Amino acid sequence: MNAPLPSHLVPQIDQRPVPAALIEALKERFGANCSTAMAVREQHGRDESSFESPPPAAVVFAQSTADVADAVKLAARYEVPVIPFGVGSSLEGHLLAVQGGISIDLGRMNKVLNIHAEDLTVTVQAGVTRKQLNEELKSTGLFFPIDPGADATIGGMSATRASGTNAVRYGTMRENVLALEVVTADGQAIRTGTRARKSSAGYDLTRLMVGSEGTLGVITEITLRIYPLPEAISAAICSFPSIEAAVRTTIEVIQLGVPIARVELIDHNSVRMVNAHSKLGLREEPMLLMEFHGSPAGVKEQAETVQDIASQYGGKAFEWAVTPEERTRLWTARHNAYFAAIQSRPGCRAISTDTCVPISRLADCLLDSVKEADESGIPYFLVGHVGDGNFHFGYLLDPKVPREREIAEALNHKLVTRALALEGTCTGEHGVGLHKIDFLVSEAGNAAVEMMRTIKRALDPKNIMNPGKIFTL
Amino acid sequence: MNAPLPSHLVPQIDQRPVPAALIEALKERFGANCSTAMAVREQHGRDESSFESPPPAAVVFAQSTADVADAVKLAARYEVPVIPFGVGSSLEGHLLAVQGGISIDLGRMNKVLNIHAEDLTVTVQAGVTRKQLNEELKSTGLFFPIDPGADATIGGMSATRASGTNAVRYGTMRENVLALEVVTADGQAIRTGTRARKSSAGYDLTRLMVGSEGTLGVITEITLRIYPLPEAISAAICSFPSIEAAVRTTIEVIQLGVPIARVELIDHNSVRMVNAHSKLGLREEPMLLMEFHGSPAGVKEQAETVQDIASQYGGKAFEWAVTPEERTRLWTARHNAYFAAIQSRPGCRAISTDTCVPISRLADCLLDSVKEADESGIPYFLVGHVGDGNFHFGYLLDPKVPREREIAEALNHKLVTRALALEGTCTGEHGVGLHKIDFLVSEAGNAAVEMMRTIKRALDPKNIMNPGKIFTL
Numbered sequence: 001m002n003a004p005l006p007s008h009l010v011p012q013i014d015q016r017p018v019p020a021a022l023i024e025a026l027k028e029r030f031g032a033n034c035s036t037a038m039a040v041r042e043q044h045g046r047d048e049s050s051f052e053s054p055p056p057a058a059v060v061f062a063q064s065t066a067d068v069a070d071a072v073k074l075a076a077r078y079e080v081p082v083i084p085f086g087v088g089s090s091l092e093g094h095l096l097a098v099q100g101g102i103s104i105d106l107g108r109m110n111k112v113l114n115i116h117a118e119d120l121t122v123t124v125q126a127g128v129t130r131k132q133l134n135e136e137l138k139s140t141g142l143f144f145p146i147d148p149g150a151d152a153t154i155g156g157m158s159a160t161r162a163s164g165t166n167a168v169r170y171g172t173m174r175e176n177v178l179a180l181e182v183v184t185a186d187g188q189a190i191r192t193g194t195r196a197r198k199s200s201a202g203y204d205l206t207r208l209m210v211g212s213e214g215t216l217g218v219i220t221e222i223t224l225r226i227y228p229l230p231e232a233i234s235a236a237i238c239s240f241p242s243i244e245a246a247v248r249t250t251i252e253v254i255q256l257g258v259p260i261a262r263v264e265l266i267d268h269n270s271v272r273m274v275n276a277h278s279k280l281g282l283r284e285e286p287m288l289l290m291e292f293h294g295s296p297a298g299v300k301e302q303a304e305t306v307q308d309i310a311s312q313y314g315g316k317a318f319e320w321a322v323t324p325e326e327r328t329r330l331w332t333a334r335h336n337a338y339f340a341a342i343q344s345r346p347g348c349r350a351i352s353t354d355t356c357v358p359i360s361r362l363a364d365c366l367l368d369s370v371k372e373a374d375e376s377g378i379p380y381f382l383v384g385h386v387g388d389g390n391f392h393f394g395y396l397l398d399p400k401v402p403r404e405r406e407i408a409e410a411l412n413h414k415l416v417t418r419a420l421a422l423e424g425t426c427t428g429e430h431g432v433g434l435h436k437i438d439f440l441v442s443e444a445g446n447a448a449v450e451m452m453r454t455i456k457r458a459l460d461p462k463n464i465m466n467p468g469k470i471f472t473l
Numbered sequence: 474m475n476a477p478l479p480s481h482l483v484p485q486i487d488q489r490p491v492p493a494a495l496i497e498a499l500k501e502r503f504g505a506n507c508s509t510a511m512a513v514r515e516q517h518g519r520d521e522s523s524f525e526s527p528p529p530a531a532v533v534f535a536q537s538t539a540d541v542a543d544a545v546k547l548a549a550r551y552e553v554p555v556i557p558f559g560v561g562s563s564l565e566g567h568l569l570a571v572q573g574g575i576s577i578d579l580g581r582m583n584k585v586l587n588i589h590a591e592d593l594t595v596t597v598q599a600g601v602t603r604k605q606l607n608e609e610l611k612s613t614g615l616f617f618p619i620d621p622g623a624d625a626t627i628g629g630m631s632a633t634r635a636s637g638t639n640a641v642r643y644g645t646m647r648e649n650v651l652a653l654e655v656v657t658a659d660g661q662a663i664r665t666g667t668r669a670r671k672s673s674a675g676y677d678l679t680r681l682m683v684g685s686e687g688t689l690g691v692i693t694e695i696t697l698r699i700y701p702l703p704e705a706i707s708a709a710i711c712s713f714p715s716i717e718a719a720v721r722t723t724i725e726v727i728q729l730g731v732p733i734a735r736v737e738l739i740d741h742n743s744v745r746m747v748n749a750h751s752k753l754g755l756r757e758e759p760m761l762l763m764e765f766h767g768s769p770a771g772v773k774e775q776a777e778t779v780q781d782i783a784s785q786y787g788g789k790a791f792e793w794a795v796t797p798e799e800r801t802r803l804w805t806a807r808h809n810a811y812f813a814a815i816q817s818r819p820g821c822r823a824i825s826t827d828t829c830v831p832i833s834r835l836a837d838c839l840l841d842s843v844k845e846a847d848e849s850g851i852p853y854f855l856v857g858h859v860g861d862g863n864f865h866f867g868y869l870l871d872p873k874v875p876r877e878r879e880i881a882e883a884l885n886h887k888l889v890t891r892a893l894a895l896e897g898t899c900t901g902e903h904g905v906g907l908h909k910i911d912f913l914v915s916e917a918g919n920a921a922v923e924m925m926r927t928i929k930r931a932l933d934p935k936n937i938m939n940p941g942k943i944f945t946l
Contacts, residue, residue: 118728118833161673172671174680175648190921196829198645198860199898200634200684201903202913202943203925207647207680211673228730255591257701298771356669360591388670425672432675440675448663451932454678457922458931470675 004444009409011051011093011434011467015100018057022078026102029070033061044083044103048088048150050349050399051434056083063106065181065189065220071104072218073187079462084214086127086153090160091352092433094213094414098468104218106155112136113221121178121195123223126155134217142226145170146260148429149335155219160431161211165334168254168387169293170227170259172429177210181221185460195223206456213431214466217458230293232259234303235327238315239285243267243370243382245313246286247363250386252309254359258302259385262291264334267370267382270341274333277340282333283317288386291327334383341381341394348379348396348441351408355419356428365422366391369415376407390428401414415443432470440471484524484566484907486497488573491530495551499531499575502543506534506914517556517576520563521623523822523872524907529556529570534578538654538662538693544577545691545937546660552935559600559626563633564825565906567686577691579628585609586694594651596667596696599628615699618643618734621902622808628692633904634684638807641727641860642734642766643700645902650683654694657750658933663873668696681928686904687939689932703734705768707776708800712758712786714845716740716855718786719759720836723859724783725782727832731775735764737807740843740855743814747806750813755806756790761805761859764800807856814854814867821852821869824881828892829863829901836893839864842888849880863901889915905943911946 026034035041045055055206057080062070075082081101088095092336097103109125112133116122118142124133131151133144133347148164156162158180163172170176179193181203192205209216240246250263265288266274273283274457290306292299307318321327342350357365366384373380375391384391393415395408416439426432428437441449449471456463456473463473493507499507508514509531518528530553533544554574561568570576576603582598585606589595597606604624606617607749621637629635631653636645645650652666655678665678682689695878702835713719716738723736739747745757763779780791794800815823830838839857846853846866857864866888868881887897889912899905899912914922924942929936929946936946 038564050888082710116833118724119831120728120730121831159676161671163671167671171648174671174677175644184920184924188920190924191918192921194893194898194916195831195896196898196901197831197862198634198640198647198829198863198901199901200902201898201905201909201916202922203633203689203928204647204677204680204684205917205924206923207677208928211675211677216676228728229878245559251591255593255701257593295771295774297774298768301768301770354673356667356671356716358589358592358594358670360589365572390663390669390671420667423668425674426666428669428671429673431673436674443674444678445664447657447661448665448678449675451663451678454931455676455681455928458927 009405010189011053011096011098013053013098015054015097016080018080018100019078022060022074022080025074026060029074030060034329035059035062044085044095044105045097047088047093047095049091049435050098051093051095051297051352053096053098056101056103059103059105061108063108065183067235068104068183068218068220069187069189072183073256075464076185076187076462078243080466081464081467083466084159084218086156087129087151087157089152090148092435094433096433096434106153109220115140117142119195121132121223124154124254125221126153128154130154131156137226141229144224144226145174146173149338150392151226152220158210158219159212159214159223163429165262165264165385167385168263169259173210174207176225177206177222178225180206180209180219182209182217182219183344184217185462185465188418210379213433213469214407215456215469216465231297232299233289233291233293234299235321235330236303237289237319237330238310239283239287239314239317241314243286244367245315246288247366247386248436249310249313249315251359251362253306254387256305258305260302260306261293262289264289265391266333266337267383270337270381270383273340273344273381274336277343277384278336280330280333289330303465337381337383338394339398345379347398349399350394350396353393353412353415354427354430355415355424356388357419357422357424359389361422361424362386362389364393365419365424368418369393372411372414376411378404378407388428389424434469437471482878484526484569484571486526486571488527488570489553491553492551495547495553496531498547499533503533506536517558517568517578518570518922520561520566520568522564522566522908523824524566524569526569526831529574529576530652531791532576532578534581536581538656541577541656541691541693542660542662545656548575548937549658549660549935552937554937554940557632557691558941559629560602562623562625562629562760563906567622567904567906567942569907571907579626582693588613589617592668593699594696595699596694597627598694599626599692601627603627603630610699614702616702617697617699618942619646619649619917622811625681627695630691631683631695632685632687638644638735638737638858642732646683647680649698650679650695651698652696653679653682653692655682655692657690657852658938662693686942688929688942689938703921704795705769705772706764706766707772708764708784708794709776710760710792710803711783712756712760712790714787716759717836718788719761719837721788722761722783722788722861723834724835726779727860729778731778733763733775733779734766736860737762738857738859738864739807739810741808743854743856746813746817746854747809750816751805751809753806760864762803783905795862805806810854810856811867818852818869820871822872823867823869826866826885826888827900827903828897829861829887830892830895830897832862834895834897835859837861838892840895842866843883845887849884851877861901862897907942910944
């Protein structure tokens with residue numbers, strides 16, 4: 001059991017009663033696909049955040065959109081919350097049953113429904129994970145680029161407007177979801193778009209649902225844009241004498257319009273942790289991991305431009321990887337950073353920040369925050385999708401020492417305040433969840449958040465769709 | 474005076490009374506910037522559509538967001554509609570005062586507020602036109618790519634989710650608006666986003682407003698993505714033995730992932746009309762106009778790939794243009810197509826279709842519709858942003874012959890039905906306005922349109938924001 005936290009760092013728990021009649025009705029409708037076993041409930045009542053809450057009262061394993069619709073209809077009848085669940089990789093408490101209710105697990109809705117290679121679109125059920133999707137796309141020569149790190153479901157990635165390492169070139173879920181099927185608060189399934197690449201047909205319900213964190217409906221199917229695998233891919237790492245040098249290189253690359261596919265910052269802490277974890281023997285200096293996609297000539301051209309810029313900022317030890325195996329080795333450093341960091345301090349929990357600022361403000365936002373983190377004494381690592389101006393500090397806390405959590409939250413608060421002053425956002429890709437409810441008000445203003453609440457009240461008058469997330473009502 | 478049209482082709486006019494007290498209050502607040510002169514009202518009560526309606530009761534020329542907010546507050550007090558007006562280039566009746574009310578002209582809010590060249594963003598007032606913006610960007614080496622043809626305002630382009638010739642590479646207003654300032658139905662100004670490239674901070678109010686056609690608020694400021702002018706640009710025209718050959722070439726180019734910047738179809742009718750209008754001496758055959766952006770090597774590579782594909786489909790007479798002057802000459806054919814067509818039949822009006830389908834369905838959708846148009850006997854021209862699967866028939870009607878309008882509407886109806894069956898949309902870029910209210914229901918379904926109505930009712934309870942557009946309430 002962790003030591004108690006100061007009350008302002010604990011999510012507000014106010015679980016509504018779940019009538020026995022609802023559980024009975026769910027068991028009748030779903031049989032073995034409705035579970036009230038404590039282990040199952042607990043597994044569905046937490047995520048990768050550091051929040052805690054009593055679990056949902058039951059878990060429904062949906063196999064179809066009709067299952068989701070029926071579960072929502074039953075929940076609506078008893079005015080009980082529903083919380084969609086993918087793989088549980090949220091970092092922001094999206095999955096916690098802070099107002100009670102039932103969890104709808106979409107993991108068994110894991111079919112790729114159709115691949116339209118000739119249109120560069122694919123339609124999947126919400127429980128398909130991004131790795132599974134790319135596996136199933138392999139034979140077509142196409143791929144889905146968005147990579148948030150975790151092997152999240154496409155439904156969860158849509159609900160949080162996720163992005164990740166490839167977003168600098170390919171965009172985020174905002175740009176890559178063409179259409180959705182969504183079960184609304186009254187248990188109806190609607191479609192929010194077509195397979196056309198563009199449309200001016202009425203309100204953009206697709207983009208309204210993308211990033212709505214389950215508060216407006218349960219996403220059941222997603223039509224995505226996919227891309228031809230580039231003719232040539234080449235990856236490189238480059239070490240820098242300072243974080244600033246790495247960041248300034250990135251800024252110049254982006255401002256020049258180089259269509260770089262990935263440009264990730266890994267600070268010296270992360271490199272040290274990854275070296276310890278994976279024996280990679282990398283120079284323990286800040287580094288950029290980069291990837292270039294295009295024709296062989298185009299990739300060569302991009303790489304030369306970037307190498308020129310990097311060398312002006314003292315970048316050295318450019319190491320290239322052209323074969324898939326070599327690329328995988330380089331990317332291991334990035335992909336393992338989170339777990340390597342967790343293991344660097346046994347028993348710790350990580351709190352992840354997620355600010356994103358205009359690229360010209362990146363150095364200002366990042367360097368001052370590094371200084372503050374260094375001074376705090378809290379162990380941390382820093383990684384970033386710096387081409388987008390988005391980066392994550394991971395503060396590594398001893399959960400038995402509430403003071404550490406307070407220090408980390410104070411660091412994050414300063415960072416967010418700085419990012420907002422620099423015309424940025426408190427969350428580039430993780431979502432608001434429980435953690436950033438106050439930050440959202442600071443960022444968007446009361447009137448804009450009130451508009452969100454108005455939409456929420458109109459579309460979910462009983463407030464049953466993942467209540468308590470994004471804003472308080 | 475035109476002959477009367479069959480009733481189902483006439484927009485429903487039901488103008489609410491505008492109390493004299495409101496007009497007085499507007500005159501007091503806005504002085505000479507509020508006009509009730511009939512010529513001014515009539516100019517603001519029509520657009521490029523073929524619809525007619527009595528004009529708004531007054532026109533307010535806003536100079537600031539505060540002006541817009543005050544005009545909306547006064548209108549709200551008397552429950553009178555407000556209709557935002559840019560340059561009047563809507564093709565779908567967006568500007569018609571079918572429920573009466575006042576027009577808010579944003580044309581004098583025409584300042585480029587700040588250019589953040591280092592972040593590739595710009596913030597403009599809603600009345601800035603796209604040509605003005607590119608003029609003001611010239612010295613920075615950056616440009617705003619979206620080009621719907623008309624020199625529309627950025628506010629109007631946002632409100633209709635416009636796109637045009639460059640969308641195949643750079644996306645539409647959906648992808649390129651980062652944030653908005655919007656005056657809501659209660660006269661408050663809200664901001665919908667930051668200058669960060671990506672964000673997961675709550676509902677995507679930006680995308681909800683983009684394409685809402687003035688029905689949820691008046692857009693007053695827009696923050697846009699801008700792009701470095703490509704190092705190299707090269708344009709080409711290529712004639713084809715048939716529309717099918719041109720379309721199949723396009724499909725293959727897109728499916729291969731060639732990052733072509735523009736690929737426009739111009740049918741032989743359009744070429745004939747443009748030749749007559751501008752004495753261009755082009756081969757009177759279907760043609761593709763293409764543009765390639767990138768590094769010199771990249772552009773050469775793209776162009777070679779496309780030339781190879783085109784020649785497989787019988788494409789001939791590739792004509793290249795590398796200097797700006799030569800490019801302008803080639804693009805004249807495209808840019809003058811609409812006016813050349815109108816002049817080809819003195820006194821005619823054009824009805825423009827706007828379907829957009831997945832690229833693999835383009836030939837199916839287009840070729841059958843060409844056949845029907847040919848058989849109808851109605852003069853027409855056909856142009857298309859075919860790289861996006863979007864194309865426009867322009868049926869050229871004698872407004873004195875209602876039967877022609879009926880035939881054209883029947884052709885459009887067949888075309889939309891076909892596009893929807895092929896998983897496309899009734900409107901790729903013009904919006905719904907008055908013309909496609911029924912089509913939207915066919916496309917999105919009752920439940921999705923009802924969701925739009927629910928949002929509308931919640932955000933505009935008095936139904937004063939451009940009422941009667943997109944859907945009936």
